[in-house]
Amino acid sequence: MGPSAGKPVNIRNATVADLLKYEILILGTPTYGDGQLPGLSTGNATASWEEFLPTLVGQDFTGKKVAIYGLGNQKSYPIEFVDALYYLYDAFEQCGATMIGDWDTTGYNFEKSKALLANRFVGLALDQESQKELTPARLETWLKMLAEAWG
Numbered sequence: 001m002g003p004s005a006g007k008p009v010n011i012r013n014a015t016v017a018d019l020l021k022y023e024i025l026i027l028g029t030p031t032y033g034d035g036q037l038p039g040l041s042t043g044n045a046t047a048s049w050e051e052f053l054p055t056l057v058g059q060d061f062t063g064k065k066v067a068i069y070g071l072g073n074q075k076s077y078p079i080e081f082v083d084a085l086y087y088l089y090d091a092f093e094q095c096g097a098t099m100i101g102d103w104d105t106t107g108y109n110f111e112k113s114k115a116l117l118a119n120r121f122v123g124l125a126l127d128q129e130s131q132k133e134l135t136p137a138r139l140e141t142w143l144k145m146l147a148e149a150w151g
């Protein structure tokens, strides 16, 4: 079954051609291993973002709007909090996508993250382990921001 609008799809079941069918994409990833994308080298049973991102090289996402979110744990991993978000950002930005949905760091408690640009997260950071209770409001605010950004 291929991806369809409105339904979440595991990236292992998608191809670049599938993503290119859309003008707006919301993409997410947890951070695994040592500040890494999920994939075979972080112990995933199946392929994931680690294997998908190399297939993006040289693809043209010009004019596409891409928003990203990341799952992480700032308490257990305070020096690599949601690092994998950075790799998604970098890969799609290099393909010419217009990246939307950057996010304020207020309210988080971590030391370091690769996922920062000008002191803001490059996408929504969610922590289902040490700040689970903040997730619904963060999501609601972020989705409203996105709706404005894509007009």
Ligand SMILES: Cc1cc2nc3c(=O)[nH]c(=O)nc-3n(C[C@H](O)[C@H](O)[C@H](O)COP(=O)(O)O)c2cc1C
Binding pocket: 030, 031, 032, 033, 034, 035, 036, 071, 072, 073, 074, 077, 080, 081, 082, 083, 128, 129
């Ligand atoms: C082995 C392992 C390594 C992790 N490494 C990181 C990390 O480097 N940075 C981070 O922010 N979170 C890290 N986490 C936390 C996960 O990102 C967090 O548990 C996330 O909610 C997992 O999402 P999932 O259940 O959708 O896979 C790690 C978790 C595990 C189990």
